[in-house]
Amino acid sequence: MSYLFLLPCYHLLTTISNFNKVKQFKVIYIVIIALIITSCKEPYAPNLTKTNNNLLVIEGFINTGADSTLINLSKTVLVDNKNTASPELNATVTVESDANNTYLLKDIGKGLYVSAGLNLDNSKKYRLRIKTSKGTVYISDFVEPKVAPPIDDVVWDIKDDGVQIYVNTHDNTNNSKYYRWEYNDTWEFQAEYYSMYISNGKDVVDRNQLTDNIFTCWAGGKSSNVLIGSSIKSEKDIIHKSPLTFIPTDAEKISVKYSILVKQMVLTKDAYDFWERLKKNTENLGSIFDAQPSQLTGNVHNAADLSEPVIGYIGAGTTQTKRIFIAKNKLPSWTRKYPYACYPLDSIFIISPKTGSRDEDKFFHTKIMVPIEEIKINNVIVAHKGTTKECGDCTIRGVNKRPTFWD
Template structure:
């Protein structure tokens, strides 16, 4: 089912010192944000939401938690793939409960290199500097819930907490992989909410798994306390760290699986030597195939081009050819 986003709402952050900060609609429907705020971590905060229909939801006041720095993002090459971990500690022993989100970016390549393009009239050389469709970057935001706690330890240390796993044949690690990890320190109550949400959404799969539990957050309809409201508001700072993992650092035996089935490139001649038809016009100008390399005769004259489908020759159908500003 598709969730219905709430647009046109009035969203406000309120402190227990009677300060309020308005959030505004941003480009993504249902998303609200503010300019950077200099909030005090010594105060408590809550969120007030008034929908376009006049219904008001109010969260409980929550204490602001200061996240310690991310000590490191580490990884290990296993027999099956790449396991990533997060590591942190709080020397004051005050954090104890953590949640992580991550954003993955990876460099990948098309199966075949296209040196030419169809311009509507002829097959012409591609400007490889501005019309690159061979090398691209993909992006993915974490969808799983990643939690960690040191509550049962003497020291507030998180070491080798599993973050995500990438199979050894994944295109993500075919050229270079990067992950940006964001770390949040949680209250015990927030941690328990996320832990229960994780159990309800990720760990159900067999008759032996626990049944879904009632999920109670800290947001309430001020006019109807009986209305179930799923969600938990937290306040605090965010720390983050990015790492890169180049293909050269991974086992040579790993073989990357291209996401599409690609046959050998076809040879398409300008004029079909058998039928006399202009095959290049029918194939390349209609974008049925993309031209790759020139085919020449014994005299060096171009008599056609090899061609492949866009899935095999154009990386932009599943990524961007704009190099990210942070890329190394």
Template sequence: MIRKWNYIYCLSLLAMIGTACRKPYNPQVISNDNHYLVVEGVVNSGNDSTVISLSRTVKLSEDVRTQAVTNYTVAVEGEQGGNYVLQSQGNGKYEIGPMHLDATKKYRLHITTPEGKEYASDYVEVKQTPPIDSIGFMPKNNALQLYVNTHNAANNTRYYRWDYEETWKFHARYQSDYIVDAITKEVRGRHPDEDVYICFASDKSSTIVLGSSEKLSQDVIFQGPITTIPRNAEKLELRYTILLKQYALTKEAYQFWENLKKNTEQLGSIFDAQPTQLKGNIHNINDPAEPIIGYVSVSSTQSKRVFIDNTQLPQDWIAKYPYDCEQPDSALFFNPKTGIREVEAYIINGGSIPVSAIAPTGFIIGFTYSSESCTVCTIRGRVQKPSFWKEK
């Protein structure tokens, strides 16, 4: 027994010593206070507006990814003259309407901070983006694969980038016909403008989508992958639309975006590409060594929208509701078995949402109810139909 306790004592002492010697490791990169300028956007040479987003990087130890910057002066400058000043829209966004730039000239982006620092991109040529031929989709590996077809008969585009905006129509798990009146604190029927069953939600692309026909004899992109949607996603529940925007790139811009994609989306295993230094075309005029993140291209934009209805998908594809929703429970005005005023306890004061009336003899004696997440679509979307929305 003495040996046993001696053994346990020794183990405990070693554990204490090991713990005492352990020191937190905080590499310098985590605490470095480097607020590098980040420039995002495309200078649109055609009929669309130009939107440039400016932000600053933050320390890795901070919760936010970037910090938007305001009160900067942002302008598009022509190599042979011409100055177009963008207006601040707040939250680091700067915008100007269609500029109709001369496709035979070169342009750059010029940025001035309130402190007088000046940043400028290289003067770059204007790229003319060919139209999008079509957007298609097909079931693939239990998901819906969306793809793009485009081409340039002159064979002088070769490098492409796309981004997109998605919008989808969906409904709550259960339709709530009743609501607790905010003034009377009683359950009443919903007015038409209080309906929360059908909603619309939107999202923007968060990945880098590129395509190249450099190694082909013809400048053709056939079924270039855009995005995939899982077969049971809420996006496919009723009706879905995607607005795809296409940009022509120079070879240098394509290489920048390709490296950025590798660094941000294709890391994580020993078989993935190793991180590489990102070299954009934006510089501090007075301090070329200062790192700047971003690449400014000048091009026209082509866009196309398609709608996908759930009737166009395989019949066995059923959207999975994002919350676990049991069948609505029942609440009576007064339950004689328990002596509880259930409507008052569970719905009016309990925060549950009334779904339908319980009226076995024509008189309402209570309501079924469920949670807000299962009955109110506005927690994930909005009831207002987008102006561009079309039904089948």
């Protein structure tokens, strides 16, 4: 570990040390030394490289069971680049066995290559072959498929500041030891206001709540952190409460109902070491005492140039999944934080009493605002209360079609 960060404080430390010879300054000396150690650090702003080597990044897993195989190909981008991904398009991707069988993956665009369940022989070894649109060939090492045991439970604990979700699993044969998880989560949420009406372009009419409800929607996401666990230091192959994700008390995800689908894979020792390095490099940095970045050497290589770095590790095997639901009534009475600022409803008149113009044409028929409820005078509708689409229409950030798996 380098101690260069203390150099700006050297002269001050030398001066202060003289105080120690005098008894009455002993307390002052201790206090000042503590302040120096915690504050005499100069900020470090690294120079970001302006050279993009366009390294190939390979994400995926050869599923030898009934589940689909999905491979994502992209190229590295500069840290300060506004684009977060540069997909590798129009490549040819195949799975190969050590028995000379090949299985072509379908190019579905955006750097994604997929195959339905391959149902492969787990006694064989498998690798991935990639031929880019420019003709460059990349090949992964042959790997032994690992058969994943079932997930025992996906459990959750209520904390003071939210909900922590964990996974439990075990392998009675003691053959797994190294695990990795991914998840997809889905949540039901609601708009701030319930819209009873809709504009047909000419008039504001009753909304069909069966086919066009914009109050209740569903949204989803997927894991972004590296989720791994190992039982190698235990006598039994058991994983107990390995953390998956944490949801704060005010998150919209748990404002109505939340669901998480966890996928479990078993890794080889080499694959686990790769994912562990990746986890340290991407999640555990931030202080001088943290692990420093290491070379992410995977098992994929340029067939014509072994010196070219390739980012990614291709494993193979079966997967196991498990889904749970968390309903709002199972949680404390937490208050959600709505993602937009919503103000009291505005009154939009059919004919403005001030200007005589048709305000509904301006706000509702142009879809700038959403009509919420009617305003009557002498039993005649003269206006509707309205709000912004962000506050009255959940479909701007979700879908109003109930998922088929929704409980």
